[in-house]
Amino acid sequence: MSGQPRSKFLTGLFPASAFPAPSLGTQGNLGRNTYDQQGYAKVNLNAEKLWYAPWFNGEKLNIEFRTEMVNAFNRPNMTNVDGDLVDGTFGKATGQAATRQIQFHARVQF
Numbered sequence: 001m002s003g004q005p006r007s008k009f010l011t012g013l014f015p016a017s018a019f020p021a022p023s024l025g026t027q028g029n030l031g032r033n034t035y036d037q038q039g040y041a042k043v044n045l046n047a048e049k050l051w052y053a054p055w056f057n058g059e060k061l062n063i064e065f066r067t068e069m070v071n072a073f074n075r076p077n078m079t080n081v082d083g084d085l086v087d088g089t090f091g092k093a094t095g096q097a098a099t100r101q102i103q104f105h106a107r108v109q110f
Helices: 006-011
Strands: 045-054 060-070 078-081 093-096 101-109
Antiparallel strands (some): 078 093
């Protein structure tokens, strides 16, 4: 099962009834790695600007401005799909990776 839309991770991918318990003393027949979780995508952006200005006695003043964006497009990355059949949240994503974060940085050097 791959290519599921993100909305299915919130409402539940499949009901617990889709996985009947195997007979006593036998193992189930669902193959290994049958289900893949949703893809993970994160785009980070950095921008920097450097200015030079005159300072005392012909020295230069350097002014640096920098911004960093983590997960710039703010794409929700669902995590922790519950695989316990007895939970009410079975088949639902119960977590989310970090959202967009922006950091600014300024430095003056002389």
